[in-house]
Amino acid sequence: xxxxxxxxxxPKPPYYAVIFTSIKIDEDKGYAKMSEKMLDLLKVQEGxxxxxxxxxxxxxxxxxxxxxxxxxxxKANIEHQEAQKLGKEVWYRSYKIRVAKVERxxxx
Amino acid sequence: xxxxxxxxxxPKPPYYAVIFTSIKIDEDKGYAKMSEKMLDLLKVQEGxxxxxxxxxxxxxxxxxxxxxxxxxxxKANIEHQEAQKLGKEVWYRSYKIRVAKVERxxxx
Numbered sequence: 001x002x003x004x005x006x007x008x009x010x011p012k013p014p015y016y017a018v019i020f021t022s023i024k025i026d027e028d029k030g031y032a033k034m035s036e037k038m039l040d041l042l043k044v045q046e047g048x049x050x051x052x053x054x055x056x057x058x059x060x061x062x063x064x065x066x067x068x069x070x071x072x073x074x075k076a077n078i079e080h081q082e083a084q085k086l087g088k089e090v091w092y093r094s095y096k097i098r099v100a101k102v103e104r105x106x107x108x
Numbered sequence: 109x110x111x112x113x114x115x116x117x118x119p120k121p122p123y124y125a126v127i128f129t130s131i132k133i134d135e136d137k138g139y140a141k142m143s144e145k146m147l148d149l150l151k152v153q154e155g156x157x158x159x160x161x162x163x164x165x166x167x168x169x170x171x172x173x174x175x176x177x178x179x180x181x182x183k184a185n186i187e188h189q190e191a192q193k194l195g196k197e198v199w200y201r202s203y204k205i206r207v208a209k210v211e212r213x214x215x216x
Binding site (some may be wrong): 096 | 161
């Protein structure tokens with residue numbers, strides 16, 4: 001996934017961050033296409049604030065959310081559920097998800 | 109920076125995450141050497157739990173901490189202060205830091 005802006009434009013804290021760390025298989029196997037589809041869906045999700053992503057051996061995607069409820073709704077989204085299933089079955093060797101409340105932020 | 113393990117071995121939540129998102133200059137200018145030095149320092153910091161890092165256009169480094177106090181101590185560390193100064197003056201075009209409390213996590 002590619003973000004258009006360098007950093008996600010998040011509001012003043014508090015808000016939520018979902019830190020998704022993953023190891024992918026080398027082959028694409030439909031991953032790029034699904035990523036695009038998920039990104040289109042994400043953009044219209046209630047409470048979605050933006051995301052940041054980078055991958056070397058390890059991939060890190062941090063998505064930002066207004067509150068916990070919006071995170072749970074996204075997790076339960078039917079099309080996202082299908083992507084999660086394929087993620088486990090096909091694309092990811094392993095992943096870790098951490099849900100965190102952003103308490104303060106600053107930039108340079 | 110390279111992590112040895114794929115994912116940081118963090119304890120059961122709650123604990124803290126510092127999400128550091130950055131845009132670097134293209135040249136190294138001493139960055140790699142300083143990263144190694146900072147990693148050596150980090151490893152012996154009280155309350156440091158581990159980190160995960162990846163860079164494409166955007167760099168994302170997430171470091172994990174036992175509590176807020178340990179984050180503030182690391183921020184105030186003299187050698188780290190020098191690295192922060194050089195970061196602003198030399199290596200980073202811009203960065204954003206978010207301090208967040210990890211409330212729950214799960215993995216696959």
